[in-house]
Amino acid sequence: MADQAYSTVHHAAASGEHHDAHELPNFITLLHQSYPDNAVISFLNQYQTLFFSLFAAGLICFLCIRAARAESLVPQGLRNFMETIMEAIANFVTGILGEKHAPKHIPFLGTLFFYILVMNWGGLLPFWKSPTSAWSITFPLGLIVILYVQITGIREQGVWNYLKHLAGNPSTVVSFILLPMMLPLNIFLEVLAVPFSLSLRLFANISSEDRLLLKFAELNTLFTYKPFVFQLFANILVITFSVIQAFVFMLLTTVYLALILPHDEQHGHEEHSANAQHAH
Amino acid sequence: MEFFKANLIPAEIIVQLLAFMIVFFTLRKLAWKPILDSLEARRAKIRQEFESIEAAKREIEALKTEYAARLAKIEEEARSKVQEAVEEGRKISRDIQEKARAEAQAVFEKTQQNLDIEISKAQMVLKKSVVELSLQVAEKVLNEHLTDTKQQEKIEKIIAGIEEGATLS
Numbered sequence: 001m002a003d004q005a006y007s008t009v010h011h012a013a014a015s016g017e018h019h020d021a022h023e024l025p026n027f028i029t030l031l032h033q034s035y036p037d038n039a040v041i042s043f044l045n046q047y048q049t050l051f052f053s054l055f056a057a058g059l060i061c062f063l064c065i066r067a068a069r070a071e072s073l074v075p076q077g078l079r080n081f082m083e084t085i086m087e088a089i090a091n092f093v094t095g096i097l098g099e100k101h102a103p104k105h106i107p108f109l110g111t112l113f114f115y116i117l118v119m120n121w122g123g124l125l126p127f128w129k130s131p132t133s134a135w136s137i138t139f140p141l142g143l144i145v146i147l148y149v150q151i152t153g154i155r156e157q158g159v160w161n162y163l164k165h166l167a168g169n170p171s172t173v174v175s176f177i178l179l180p181m182m183l184p185l186n187i188f189l190e191v192l193a194v195p196f197s198l199s200l201r202l203f204a205n206i207s208s209e210d211r212l213l214l215k216f217a218e219l220n221t222l223f224t225y226k227p228f229v230f231q232l233f234a235n236i237l238v239i240t241f242s243v244i245q246a247f248v249f250m251l252l253t254t255v256y257l258a259l260i261l262p263h264d265e266q267h268g269h270e271e272h273s274a275n276a277q278h279a280h
Numbered sequence: 281m282e283f284f285k286a287n288l289i290p291a292e293i294i295v296q297l298l299a300f301m302i303v304f305f306t307l308r309k310l311a312w313k314p315i316l317d318s319l320e321a322r323r324a325k326i327r328q329e330f331e332s333i334e335a336a337k338r339e340i341e342a343l344k345t346e347y348a349a350r351l352a353k354i355e356e357e358a359r360s361k362v363q364e365a366v367e368e369g370r371k372i373s374r375d376i377q378e379k380a381r382a383e384a385q386a387v388f389e390k391t392q393q394n395l396d397i398e399i400s401k402a403q404m405v406l407k408k409s410v411v412e413l414s415l416q417v418a419e420k421v422l423n424e425h426l427t428d429t430k431q432q433e434k435i436e437k438i439i440a441g442i443e444e445g446a447t448l449s
Contacts, residue, residue: 047291047292049292050291050292050295050296053296053299054295054299057299057300057302057303060303060307061303061306061307061310061311064307064310064311064312064315065306065307065310065311067311067315068310068311068314068315071314071318073322082311082315083315083319086312086315086316086319087319090316090319103316106312106316107304107307107308107312107313107316108304108308110307110312111300111303111304111307111308111312114307115300115303134287134292135287135288136287136288136289136292136293136296137292137296139288139293140292140293140294140296140297140300141296141300143293143297144297144300144301203287
């Protein structure tokens with residue numbers, strides 16, 4: 001299979017298609033190249049990122065539900081693996097949001113992490129693709145995050161306090177005078193910019209990783225190194241950065257939530273501010 | 281604008297939004313909730329078991345102390361009973377010894393008395409025999425019978441004198 005991918009890259013490079021290619025060819029692209037007139041394959045080729053993202057969604061659902069059903073006092077195999085990751089995520093989120101708020105948001109943040117991670121790793125598989133290398137896939141995730149955060153803010157704080165928060169909690173005369181400037185600024189920074197910053201960061205990183213994989217594969221074709229030495233190095237980098245990108249996405253979402261949630265204690269407030277500063 | 285048009289495909293965005301929401305609601309209900317609940321239940325169970333182990337340990341410690349105290353008391357009682365038995369034994373031994381000693385003394389004294397009586401009897405018989413023998417000797421010597429009591433007393437005095445002399449010598 002490695003040799004096949006290898007020759008495919010070589011073929012793509014030889015046929016002059018490498019100028020447009022920004023990632024390794026996947027099986028839909030190859031099928032489309034072989035059967036350009038087939039309507040189903042053409043449709044799949046048109047929405048291939050969607051196909052791979054839906055496959056990732058299905059895979060996560062399958063694995064998580066399978067793990068959830070394998071309940072046992074001494075967990076083993078998949079259940080043990082999933083429990084370890086889920087508990088780590090739960091502990092991490094609880095550390096930031098606190099024990100009062102965390103339980104409600106752990107499923108959202110955890111699902112986001114799993115979904116993004118599995119999509120990120122897609123590019124590592126031969127003839128597969130990372131759906132997160134397309135902005136059309138990451139932008140909706142950013143959109144969902146900001147919707148979730150704002151809805152949580154309104155539900156937890158109430159409409160009046162939420163609006164006050166957006167206005168920067170004005171309490172002095174100067175802050176009231178600056179309100180017409182601060183309100184749009186805060187709306188832009190806290191609401192409008194978030195989906196763009198989140199989705200562009202993820203999209204840019206993962207598409208760069210895919211480019212990296214492609215370039216290292218091309219290096220293999222140039223030097224005719226059969227054992228994929230360069231590819232191995234690139235794969236290790238991609239595995240690591242994919243985890244980091246998924247984690248950063250979840251971390252930033254957690255921090256946005258921490259900022260919008262009501263601060264019950266002074267300690268919590270300090271903790272949230274520190275996290276926010278760290279995130280920015 | 282070209283970049284947005286090329287990269288943001290409305291159909292993909294809508295499907296992706298729906299897909300994520302379906303995944304989220306499905307996993308929240310079918311995966312996250314059961315797994316996190318079971319983790320919490322396991323945590324509570326482990327905590328409870330640790331607490332019960334601690335309580336059992338405390339109970340065992342208390343029982344151990346109680347048993348040690350009881351054992352010490354039993355040992356003390358046994359020691360005192362052994363002591364009492366030893367004292368009793370010594371007393372019985374002393375009594376037996378005293379009784380045996382008294383009985384031996386009594387037997388000795390009685391024997392002594394019997395011996396004295398027997399000696400006195402023997403002495404009497406011996407005296408009588410000696411007197412008779414002396415009389416027979418004297419009779420033979422004098423060819424007459426000394427039957428008179430006065431003469432017999434004289435001879436007895438002589439014999440007593442001889443005995444006394446023998447005793448002094």
